[in-house]
Amino acid sequence: MAYLEIESLGKRFGGADILHGVSLSLERGKILTLIGPSGEGKTTLLRCLNGLETPDMGVIRLNGETVFDAAAPKQRERKQTHRAFGLVFQAFHLFPQYTVLQNVMLAPSLQRRESKAELKARAMALLEKVGLTEKADSYPNTLSGGQQQRAAIARALAMEPDVLCFDEPTSALDPELTREVLNVIRLLKKEGRTMIVVTHEMAFAKEASDLVAFLKDGTVAECGTSEQLFEAPRTEALKRFLMQTE
Amino acid sequence: MLREVLISLWNGFGQSLQLFCYTLLGGLPLGLLIAFGSMSKIGPIRTFIRGVVWVIRGTPLMLQLIVIYYGPGLLGRGMNLWGGGQGGRMAAAAAAFILNYACYFSEIYRGGIESIPRGQTEAGRVLGMTKAQIFFRIKLKQVYKRILPPMGNEVITLVKDTCLARIIAIYELTYSGQAYIKSDGLLWPLLLTGVFYLAFSGLLSVLLKREEKRLAYFE
Ligand SMILES: Nc1ncnc2c1ncn2[C@@H]1O[C@H](COP(=O)(O)OP(=O)(O)OP(=O)(O)O)[C@@H](O)[C@H]1O
Ligand SMILES: [Mg+2]
Numbered sequence: 097m098a099y100l101e102i103e104s105l106g107k108r109f110g111g112a113d114i115l116h117g118v119s120l121s122l123e124r125g126k127i128l129t130l131i132g133p134s135g136e137g138k139t140t141l142l143r144c145l146n147g148l149e150t151p152d153m154g155v156i157r158l159n160g161e162t163v164f165d166a167a168a169p170k171q172r173e174r175k176q177t178h179r180a181f182g183l184v185f186q187a188f189h190l191f192p193q194y195t196v197l198q199n200v201m202l203a204p205s206l207q208r209r210e211s212k213a214e215l216k217a218r219a220m221a222l223l224e225k226v227g228l229t230e231k232a233d234s235y236p237n238t239l240s241g242g243q244q245q246r247a248a249i250a251r252a253l254a255m256e257p258d259v260l261c262f263d264e265p266t267s268a269l270d271p272e273l274t275r276e277v278l279n280v281i282r283l284l285k286k287e288g289r290t291m292i293v294v295t296h297e298m299a300f301a302k303e304a305s306d307l308v309a310f311l312k313d314g315t316v317a318e319c320g321t322s323e324q325l326f327e328a329p330r331t332e333a334l335k336r337f338l339m340q341t342e
Numbered sequence: 343m344l345r346e347v348l349i350s351l352w353n354g355f356g357q358s359l360q361l362f363c364y365t366l367l368g369g370l371p372l373g374l375l376i377a378f379g380s381m382s383k384i385g386p387i388r389t390f391i392r393g394v395v396w397v398i399r400g401t402p403l404m405l406q407l408i409v410i411y412y413g414p415g416l417l418g419r420g421m422n423l424w425g426g427g428q429g430g431r432m433a434a435a436a437a438a439f440i441l442n443y444a445c446y447f448s449e450i451y452r453g454g455i456e457s458i459p460r461g462q463t464e465a466g467r468v469l470g471m472t473k474a475q476i477f478f479r480i481k482l483k484q485v486y487k488r489i490l491p492p493m494g495n496e497v498i499t500l501v502k503d504t505c506l507a508r509i510i511a512i513y514e515l516t517y518s519g520q521a522y523i524k525s526d527g528l529l530w531p532l533l534l535t536g537v538f539y540l541a542f543s544g545l546l547s548v549l550l551k552r553e554e555k556r557l558a559y560f561e
């Protein structure tokens with residue numbers, strides 16, 4: 097059994113089937129990229145994983161444990177000692193009234209599992225990893241978009257999620273800043289983090305992913321290694337999509 | 343004479359200030375409760391609270407003062423909810439002012455809360471924060487910053503509104519100035535009350551501006 101198993105996940109918004117029968121599995125330490133045309137449910141899938149939406153159907157299993165089961169949706173609400181999933185948003189959503197360091201420390205500090213000093217050391221190490229040591233005491237509105245996104249990544253990492261999800265983490269950024277953020281994701285891959293990345297950066301998807309899933313009409317139309325999908329697409333839809341994004 | 347007038351106005355100002363403080367102490371938290379009620383997921387509660395706010399905001403404060411002060415006594419014969427004397431009148435005035443201002447405050451709170459982008463809540467949820475943590479640790483300060491200017495306006499209006507309490511015979515500032523027209527045929531004590539009002543609202547404006555500056559560091 098794979099580390100992460102998503103089994104026939106379905107989500108409906110007011111009668112419209114946005115996701116149906118989405119099944120994916122991912123090994124620990126691997127990176128999965130989700131590609132596909134706009135409005136096909138990529139964001140919705142990440143939101144379902146992260147508990148921002150409740151799927152109408154399906155099961156999510158992590159490390160052999162059921163994290164979510166549509167047959168018993170209330171179970172997700174039980175208190176977790178650590179996070180199964182983390183999410184980095186397209187628009188960062190940093191907390192503006194807190195410094196970068198405070199942003200990183202806020203959520204873990206509420207869990208009271210470590211001392212302030214330990215937490216601060218851990219947060220500073222995360223900031224170093226994303227290259228923001230100097231900005232620890234700056235407020236988000238003084239940072240560039242790339243810096244904000246890297247701060248958001250550090251904030252998500254501070255909760256030590258098993259699987260870190262990114263929803264188009266660079267689509268609000270210009271190329272220079274995009275590179276900074278993608279480099280951080282590459283670094284995390286080297287560390288062996290399990291990640292799911294929704295992206296329109298095809299070059300990045302090609303180069304960095306262990307697994308690529310093409311989402312079309314609310315379901316996984318094609319899934320495989322990046323060679324399989326980019327060099328030898330099987331479906332017409334994927335061929336067309338790749339042509340357009342070239 | 344000036345000394346006598348000043349002492350009298352000072353006492354009147356004391357009454358006004360008391361009412362002002364009671365209104366803020368009671369109205370600010372009650373307003374937040376009403377705001378939550380008006381955003382409740384439970385339909386009947388929401389409708390009821392919004393109805394009350396609509397009535398209170400749509401009728402004069404002076405009318406509410408009179409009803410709240412005299413109403414209980416007229417309803418239950420001999421019922422004396424407010425107690426006698428100046429203390430009872432102040433209690434009734436405070437009740438009316440708190441209710442009235444809480445309704446205005448609640449609309450400001452609600453606007454402020456609803457103006458915070460959804461992404462803030464979602465970022466908190468994804469980090470495993472509870473609803474209460476998200477409100478108090480993330481949204482409250484942002485709401486505070488956003489509502490400070492409109493709240494400031496309400497508070498300055500309140501300074502001047504305290505003079506309505508005279509309708510139930512509270513010896514507030516305006517009342518104590520006007521008394522000299524009848525007793526001594528003097529107008530200047532009344533004009534002097536204006537200086538009190540100006541000084542007080544001026545001081546509040548300065549404090550509010552300072553608070554706005556203090557919060558300018560974000561967004
Ligand atoms: N809360 C919601 N209520 C109703 N419809 C929704 C909601 N959220 C998403 N949808 C719809 O679901 C569909 C999929 O949206 P989603 O944001 O998941 O697509 P996406 O693949 O992430 O697209 P993009 O590449 O543009 O980000 C869209 O048609 C959208 O309008
Ligand atoms: Mg999306």
